[in-house]
Amino acid sequence: MNIAIVGCGYVADPYMETLHYHANLTLLGVADLQRERADILANYYKTSVYDSTEALMADPAVQIVVNLTEPKNHHRVNMMALNAGKHLYCEKPLGMNLDEAREVLALAEEKGLMVSGAPCSVLSETAQTLWKAVEDGAIGKPRIVYAELDDNPIYRMHPEGWKNARGIRWPYLNEYETGCTLEHSGYYLTWLCSIFGPAQSISSFSSCVVPDKTDLPLNPANTPDLAIACIVFASGVVARLTCSIVGTYDHRIQMVGDEGVLTANECWHYAAPVYLERFSQLSLNARKLRSVRGSNWLKWVFGVGGKQQKLVTKPLSQYPDRIREFKNKERGMLGLLVKMLSKRELVSMDFFRGVAELAEAIENKRRCHLPADFVLHVNELALAMQTAGETSEPYKLTTTFEPVRPLQRTLDSQQKYGGDSRNLLASLIEKMIERLHKH
Known part of the structure; x- marks a missing residue:
């Protein structure tokens, strides 16, 4: 799927360093308000430069816009991309306030476009x-x-x-x-x-x-x-x-x-x-002992960790x-x-993994693993954390999302979890540890 990047600052490099992992993504070019930064990025990673963000948005071949601009510019570029008929992947946060983020989702729904965003960890x-x-x-x-x-x-x-x-x-x-x-x-x-x-x-x-x-x-x-x-x-x-x-x-x-x-x-x-x-009982009792907490070997013996x-x-x-x-x-x-x-x-970190997953979802006409309503909910939580201040009341979330799946x-995958973490030596001294735990 054809993508283009808006924003060629510091964060663009960790994205570009992992692009080669994703054969389903084709980078058509980059754009930045500072043309020199775009030229340096394009030369370093062997890609093309658009004359402007507007030129990038006007390219009919671009299917996904990856917004790596400064946070204060996220909303403007997000709206430009959606109005140009492009799917969108935005660096965090989706919006500097909840109204901005809601506007992005409303426009995406109106246009029938997908929105996803970082982080994709x-x-x-x-x-x-x-x-x-x-x-x-x-x-x-x-x-x-x-x-x-x-x-x-x-x-x-x-x-x-x-x-x-x-x-x-x-x-x-x-x-x-x-x-x-x-x-x-x-x-x-x-x-x-x-x-x-x-x-x-x-x-x-x-x-x-x-x-x-x-x-x-x-x-x-x-x-x-x-x-x-x-x-x-x-x-x-x-x-x-x-x-x-x-x-x-x-x-x-x-x-x-x-x-x-x-x-x-x-x-x-x-x-x-x-x-x-x-x-x-062994691990829960043993972890109270100072000697156990200070020794990796004793942690192993008693199953702590x-x-x-x-x-x-x-x-x-x-x-x-x-x-x-x-x-x-x-x-x-x-x-x-x-x-x-x-x-x-x-x-x-594979910064482009979220973009690649979005591309797969678009191609297969399915919901992506980091969908718009999910990104909005995370954005609201982050805003609630940052703006709480020192005397805040509990905040009730106004957004929600359909459950996502692994x-x-x-x-x-087939995973083996086993029973508790005891070994033979630990089993032999479990009773002693229990007695030490009793006051």
Whole structure:
């Protein structure tokens, strides 16, 4: 399916780096308000440049517009694409306020067009493995979720010097102004809504706890850099989500049910390991011991933390990327090593996976896995988190969505969960641990 990109800033690179994974997508060209940025991107990734956004929209061959502009421009470009008869995939957020997002959906429905949007990490092997385990009853009835999206005190990390391979600087001022919650909370909100369904209410706290992150002027100057939310889902699950650029890096998630707990430590790596602990009296008692909590070996002995699960599908091979980077003469050997290390240790996401899935849905005339009503609901949750302030009341959601399902290959996968996490040695000393637990 033919696609075109509007917006050639910093975020365009992680998209372009994963385009080669998706044979069903053909990039016709790119456009940007700054022609120089479009030229640099097109030259670097060997594609074409449109003279303007209007020219891109007027191209009858373009079927999907991928909107990678700054958040403040999302609504304008979204409406342009739909009015031009194009299907739409938008970077987060869909709208800077709920009215903008609703307008996009209304126009798409009027035009008979599909809308989807980032983040698409719920399509990752990690998220799908968690989803499959919950659906298979691996933890029994799910009760609570704790999710962390702390991204370090980035104002202490000299973000003004960050730039990508094309020399495009990370727009840190825009990040401060837009807010880390609108930018990042969707990574886990999409997982939570996919797995547990629509939210009913959200109780949030948000604050700008570091107003002096930069000496440069910000507009607005007090966008929250911390948000904490408790979300009640119609299914009965309660989730607590923290999002900040103040706390040290922590992307853990744990889903707790009556019979066990699922954990993962990252949402920005599509093949992050998933662990399942099936509760036993032994593991529940042992985890209270300081020595057990401080020793990986003792955790294994007593079944605390569980066992790593096989991912539902094999992750995409990184070797084509590594070969391509090795051939990149512009990067240099040091740049190559840094890039390869980053892909292994830091962010490893297939940004174009959501676009490819949308294209498949259009071609097969089916509902996509990140449909418009779902994206709107996630947008409302993110806005409720960010705008809550320090004295907010519980907020009742005004949007909902038809339930979404895991990918078919996830449903088709065969997973083995086993019984509880005990081993022979642990079984022998279970009674002793139980006695220690009694006061």
